Structures are given as C-alpha cells and as structure tokens.
Amino acid sequence: MKLLTISIVLFSTNQVLQFYGLSTQFMTSYLDDLLFFPITLSFIRIFENRNKDFEIPIYHSLIGLILISVLYEYLVPKIDQRFTADTVDILYYSIGIIIYHLTRIKIKTRANKKYSAFGRYC
Numbered sequence: 001m002k003l004l005t006i007s008i009v010l011f012s013t014n015q016v017l018q019f020y021g022l023s024t025q026f027m028t029s030y031l032d033d034l035l036f037f038p039i040t041l042s043f044i045r046i047f048e049n050r051n052k053d054f055e056i057p058i059y060h061s062l063i064g065l066i067l068i069s070v071l072y073e074y075l076v077p078k079i080d081q082r083f084t085a086d087t088v089d090i091l092y093y094s095i096g097i098i099i100y101h102l103t104r105i106k107i108k109t110r111a112n113k114k115y116s117a118f119g120r121y122c
Helices: 002-019 025-047 058-079 089-117
Strands: none
Touching: 002 025, 002 089, 025 058, 025 089, 058 089
16 A cells, blocks of 8 residues: 555656656656556555455566557557657566565565464464
8 A cells, every 4th residue: 555655646746747847857758657557556456355365466467568568659659649659668667567566575474474473374
C-alpha cells in the first residue's frame, strides 16, 4: 500500500508540475513510465481480494511488459503521429516492475518473520 501511495503522489505531482511547465526532461519523458507498473500492479493486487495471500507472478508482469511495450512503443506511434516510439520507455517500465516485485518480496519476508516470532507457520 505504501508503494501505491508514493507512486500516486509522485505521479500527481509530476502532472501538476508538467501543467505549470516546471518539470524536468526526465519527469516529462520517463517518470510516468516508471510509475505505470507499480500503480497498475498494486491496483490489480488490491482488487484481487478473493485470496489475501495473492501475489502477482513475475511472468504475468513480464507478459504485461510485452503487451504494453508493443502497444505503446510500436502500434500506437504507427497509428497516431502525436505519439513517438521510444525504446528507453521499455527500460523504465521494466524498472517499475522490478521495484514492485522487490517491494512485495520485502513485505512478504517481513510478514513471515512476524508469524515465525509468534510461533505460527513454523
């Protein structure tokens, strides 16, 4: 939940700064791409509430990476001239996926240590 909150605050701040012309080149070009998967995967996990232990498999994230990359870095720029294909975006999508999954690993590790301390799941 912390990652989602931080990501949404960063995204919103970035949009406001862009609106007022105060953002940097990195923020304008890549911050949204970096935050896309942490926000999207966090929402998917929240809405997948049938199983409290649900975790999004890395291979699902990689499939999402491929689909988003092909769609937004290949197809959309070919269809609409307002969009530009930028393969560096794929790097930032990937970093976002890594951030999301590393955060989830830390949370699961902390939760498992808590259970072990109380004698559960040992």
